[in-house]
Amino acid sequence: MKKNLLNKYFFFSLLLLIVLIISVLITLNWFSSFMFSISNLLIVIWKIPDSLKFPYKNINILVDIISKSSLAMFTFCVTIWISYMLNFILPKSLQKKDIPIKERVKRGFIKFALLSFIIFLTIIFSVINKDNFSSVTIFTTLFTFICTPQMILRVFSNYKNIEKLEISEGVLRTFDYIKLLYYECLFSWSISIYIFQAQNTETKIEVFAISLFLLMFVTLISQKLIFKFNKQIFSNWIVSVDNKNKYKLIKEKQSRKYKITKKL
Known part of the structure; x- marks a missing residue:
């Protein structure tokens, strides 16, 4: 203690x-x-x-x-x-243990907002069954459309030319985690409805909670194992900065050559 x-x-x-x-x-x-x-x-x-x-x-x-x-x-x-x-869906600066009081209040507020959102989704899903499950697709489309950094900046900020702005890697990762959490919630609820065919709300929530816990646990363990034992597993997915710059120069040269040819 x-x-x-x-x-x-x-x-x-x-x-x-x-x-x-x-x-x-x-x-x-x-x-x-x-x-x-x-x-x-x-x-x-x-x-x-x-x-x-x-x-x-x-x-x-x-x-x-x-x-x-x-x-x-x-x-x-x-x-x-x-x-x-x-x-795991908070910015890196808020994941530290020793942070100022102001940052702790900010972290608590963000966690409360996320938890409230999860509870809201749970309440919404509690009234959904096989007959009206297709209505979730409308909400999913709306959520996917709204849950992007560009959309948030466009609606709640004064920045112009949002498409030309470069969003930080931490913010993009946070939004991806939020989307992943939402889709895991949706998948867990579909398991309780279609696979276990739960009828009452209590059973639905129990199956949903267990399925969501297992999905999040598997996701977390997979992430930790990949980070620890096989860091190069996605190395072929990434284009190095040098290659990217070379590709950009080639495209620019091709574009200039095309413009010169067109003028001639």
Whole structure:
């Protein structure tokens, strides 16, 4: 707990605190039961049956405490998992642990907005079934059209000639992550409707949540493995800057030659 607190892992510290409390309660209950059992053994030896005591009288209270504590731990785990997964669609500058208070507020606001959007999608999908699932294609078309940096800049900024502006790699990556998350949500919901054919909303959401978790987990693991063990897997996809400049010069020369020929 001390190490996690020093590293500013507050949620992990709370989880360890709950585990510590449960462990202490179980140990105390075991010790109490053990002492009661010894006492009952002595009472039987001394033949005083009226003084027998039930050594596990606190077991129901202990089970209730463990149940509520486990629920609290599950809530913390889900919160940590959601916060961790949302970090991957944030800018690199906001993924750091030690950032100013202003940046933390900004990061929290962005995560809240993204989470609200996911909840909104979940509510929308909850009323969708096989009969009206095709209506999602309209929303998907609209989302794909809007979720681009150029569209956001064109609507919410004063920049002119957006097509000629060069968008940063971090922003493009963020928008790609958002699109990927949306399509994984859509695919997970289609699994719950068509494959598992869930009828009630609770079952739909459960299947959706499990499918989405598995998809995001596979995506994350695949990304980590490719980054770590095979960095050159996409090397043939990339055109080096030198080759790109040479290609550009060739095109410019061909264009000038064409213009000269046309004049002649």
